[in-house]
Amino acid sequence: MCTDFKPRKGVSGRTRQEHVASFWAASARERCRPSRLTSSLDVDVAIIGGGFTGLSAAHYSNLSGCSVAVLEANQIGWGASGRNGGNAVPRYKPTFPELENRYGRDIAIGMYRTAHDALATLEQIINHHALGCDFVRCGLLTPLVSENDITRFERDAEWLRRHIGDTAPSMLNRQETAYALGTEFYTASYLEPRAAALHPFEYCQSLGSALVRCGVYLFSETPILSWRSNDGYIYARTPEGSVRARQLIIATNGYSDLTAAGQSIEKTIVPVASAIIATQVLAEELRTTILPEGHVVTDAKRLTNYYRILRDGSLLFGGRGGASSSDSPRIYENLRRSMVRIFPQLKDLPIKYRWFGLVAVTLDSLPYIGTQQKNIHFALGYNGRGVALSALLGRELARRATGEARETLGPLSERRFDRIPFHGLRVPAKQLAIKYMQLVDKLGF
Numbered sequence: 001m002c003t004d005f006k007p008r009k010g011v012s013g014r015t016r017q018e019h020v021a022s023f024w025a026a027s028a029r030e031r032c033r034p035s036r037l038t039s040s041l042d043v044d045v046a047i048i049g050g051g052f053t054g055l056s057a058a059h060y061s062n063l064s065g066c067s068v069a070v071l072e073a074n075q076i077g078w079g080a081s082g083r084n085g086g087n088a089v090p091r092y093k094p095t096f097p098e099l100e101n102r103y104g105r106d107i108a109i110g111m112y113r114t115a116h117d118a119l120a121t122l123e124q125i126i127n128h129h130a131l132g133c134d135f136v137r138c139g140l141l142t143p144l145v146s147e148n149d150i151t152r153f154e155r156d157a158e159w160l161r162r163h164i165g166d167t168a169p170s171m172l173n174r175q176e177t178a179y180a181l182g183t184e185f186y187t188a189s190y191l192e193p194r195a196a197a198l199h200p201f202e203y204c205q206s207l208g209s210a211l212v213r214c215g216v217y218l219f220s221e222t223p224i225l226s227w228r229s230n231d232g233y234i235y236a237r238t239p240e241g242s243v244r245a246r247q248l249i250i251a252t253n254g255y256s257d258l259t260a261a262g263q264s265i266e267k268t269i270v271p272v273a274s275a276i277i278a279t280q281v282l283a284e285e286l287r288t289t290i291l292p293e294g295h296v297v298t299d300a301k302r303l304t305n306y307y308r309i310l311r312d313g314s315l316l317f318g319g320r321g322g323a324s325s326s327d328s329p330r331i332y333e334n335l336r337r338s339m340v341r342i343f344p345q346l347k348d349l350p351i352k353y354r355w356f357g358l359v360a361v362t363l364d365s366l367p368y369i370g371t372q373q374k375n376i377h378f379a380l381g382y383n384g385r386g387v388a389l390s391a392l393l394g395r396e397l398a399r400r401a402t403g404e405a406r407e408t409l410g411p412l413s414e415r416r417f418d419r420i421p422f423h424g425l426r427v428p429a430k431q432l433a434i435k436y437m438q439l440v441d442k443l444g445f
Contacts, residue, residue, distance in 0.1 A: 022355035023278040023310060024082060024201035029132065032076045032208035034218040037241035041217060043067040045401045046234060046245035048224055051081030052200075052386060053379055054251035055207050056394020057401070058216050059125055061249075064402040068216045069243055070208075071236070073223035077204025079255045080386070083357030085276065085306045085318050087296045088122055088196040088387040089140050090115040093365035095156040102364075105163065107410045112164060114409055118392035119196060125391055126203070129210035133203035134311060140195030141295045143177060143186035149300040153190040168193055181297065182290035185342045190300075197296045197308060200387065229373055247401035250378040251394070253386070254358035268362070268417060269381045275331045275356040276318035277339070278310060279349045286345060287313050304384065305338055314352065315339075320359075331356070359384050368417045369393050369409065371400055 045061045047054045050072030061068045072078065092099065092115060100108040126135050144150045153171065160166040169192050172180060177189040212218050219238075227236040227248070234248040254271040282290065287309070291297070296308040305319040317339040332354045340347045362368065362381035367389055369379040377400045379393035396413075399406055408414070 021353060022083060022201070022276070023314070023316065023353045024086075024199060026353070027311065028199070028202045028205055030202060030205045030209060032205045032212070032218070034072075034076065034208070034212065034220045037069075037071065037219040037222045037238050037243070039241050041069055041241065041243045043069045043217065043243065043245050045069070045247045045249060045398075046071065046236060046243050047249040047251055048236075049079075049251035049253070049255075050076040050208065050218070050220065051079050051204065051251065051253065052390035053081075053253065053394045053397070054249065055204060055211065056121075056125060056391045057249050057251060057397040058211050058218075058394075059128075059207070060395045060398030061402055062211065062214050062216050064398065064404065066402055068211075069245070070211070070216060070218045071222045071224060071238065071243065072218075072220045075220050076208040076218070077201050080253065080274070080357035080359060081204050081390075082201035083276070083355055084200050084274070084359075084384075084387065085296070085298075085308065085316060086198050086200045086387065087140060087298060087306060087308065088119055088135075088198060089192065089298070089385065090119045090194060090388065091140075091192065092385060093383045095152055095159075097155045097159045098152075100159070103411055109163060110408070110410050111412075112160075112166075114392065114412065115388070116194075118388040119194070121395055122198075122388050122391035123196070125207065126198075129207060131203060131206040131210065133199045133206055135196060135198040135203075136294075137194060137196045138294045138296060139191060139193040141172075141177075141180055141297045142190040142192070143181060143297060143299050144188045144190065145186055145300075147187075150188050153188075153300065157190065180291070180293060180295060182286075182292065183342050186299075191295075195296065196388075198387070199311070229376065232375070234375065246375060248376045249397050249401055250376070251380075251397070253380045253382070254360035268368070269360040270362075271358040272320060272361045273331070273356050274318060274320055274359045274384065275335055275354070276316060277332055277335050277351045278317075278353040279315045279346065280352050281313045282309075282315060282346075282349070290315065290343065290345075298384075305342075307339070315343075315346070315349075360386075362417075364411075364415075366411055366415075367393060368415070369396055369400075369413045370417060375401075377401055 044066035045068045047057050047070045050070050058068050058070050157169050172189045177186050178184045222238045225237050234245045236243045291309050298306040303320045307317040310316050360381045361383050365383045367381045371377045377397050382389050
């Protein structure tokens with residue numbers, strides 16, 4: 001069978017935006033600077049995309065003894081992997097009772113184990129290579145305002161106690177929440193003490209350097225211009241070279257439309273802008289009262305806000321951007337207003353960094369891993385939960401590519417995963433969805 005994927009108009013592997021000046025890029029202590037591919041290469045596994053998923057897949061494929069090439073159109077960690085909030089949580093967007101309602105109790109229990117396995121897998125990669133990326137099990141707070149959300153998370157904690165025997169997560173009342181966060185904005189919160197945080201861009205850079213030392217071929221500024229599957233091999237063409245591989249892994253996620261490599265999967269997700277600001281360093285009296293125990297935070301709203309204290313003592317504050325895949329001053333001003341609404345004591349604090357990335361969203365808020373034509377594998381659609389889940393799905397992609405026994409991942413690998421209908425209308429659809437979710441958040445449903 002021969003399948004050809006060639007560049008369409010406007011798709012050449014070039015970036016649709018320059019890398020923005022983020023806190024992560026400015027503070028990274030290590031830089032991985034691979035060269036472009038300028039020759040022909042023959043490997044066991046070719047991986048398209050040098051972010052969380054692709055680097056995890058490269059790590060595990062290399063451990064299996066395969067020759068591996070990672071082909072990144074920009075720089076390592078250029079996409080959402082180097083631009084996110086850095087929160088690694090053992091959870092999905094839906095609560096576990098909601099997952100039980102969808103798929104049944106046994107599957108929901110399996111998904112619980114998968115979520116914790118994902119975080120453990122991320123930690124194993126970091127420990128294996130002794131990566132310096134500020135990884136710490138600091139705990140995640142989910143602050144709550146509406147009675148509906150409080151009920152949802154109370155049921156979640158009860159479900160974990162009853163069906164898993166997991167008593168680690170707990171509900172905090174208004175007073176406990178105010179102390180833990182440094183604000184009286186919220187009514188209650190849900191604490192998952194095993195969640196972690198890291199420096200995402202530094203993780204990508206240090207892991208990329210470690211993989212090169214382990215013998216992985218790592219190339220940047222090497223977009224795939226076209227590729228074809230023929231006679232059991234994948235043949236990929238780049239601007240200055242080519243690759244032949246027995247197995248192909250596509251790890252382009254929310255940036256799949258930038259390259260011919262992603263044409264087969266780009267319409268299964270919707271890229272949504274997630275914007276972030278970082279303040280100047282907080283004064284000492286603010287640093288001791290805002291998130292005094294070092295938790296990271298993701299609230300329960302449909303249009304999520306997330307925040308944390310950074311290594312230099314500044315505050316990172318993020319949230320969903322607009323409906324398009326580009327940034328604007330208005331997006332960052334809206335973020336600042338949201339931050340000051342929660343932390344009025346920060347109203348005069350200057351903003352030092354502004355940046356954004358693209359989150360890949362699916363219709364059911366869960367990621368997916370799949371295989372096409374026996375030797376083409378992909379994973380995408382993390383819905384803002386990709387820091388940990390990408391490590392796990394990268395491992396599972398490597399197992400598929402190297403012929404190891406696959407783990408059953410329930411809906412993450414077994415559910416129907418088709419193209420999104422009317423994908424070309426995604427921008428006006430996102431505009432309507434954003435207005436709807438703003439209304440739902442305001443009314444507390």
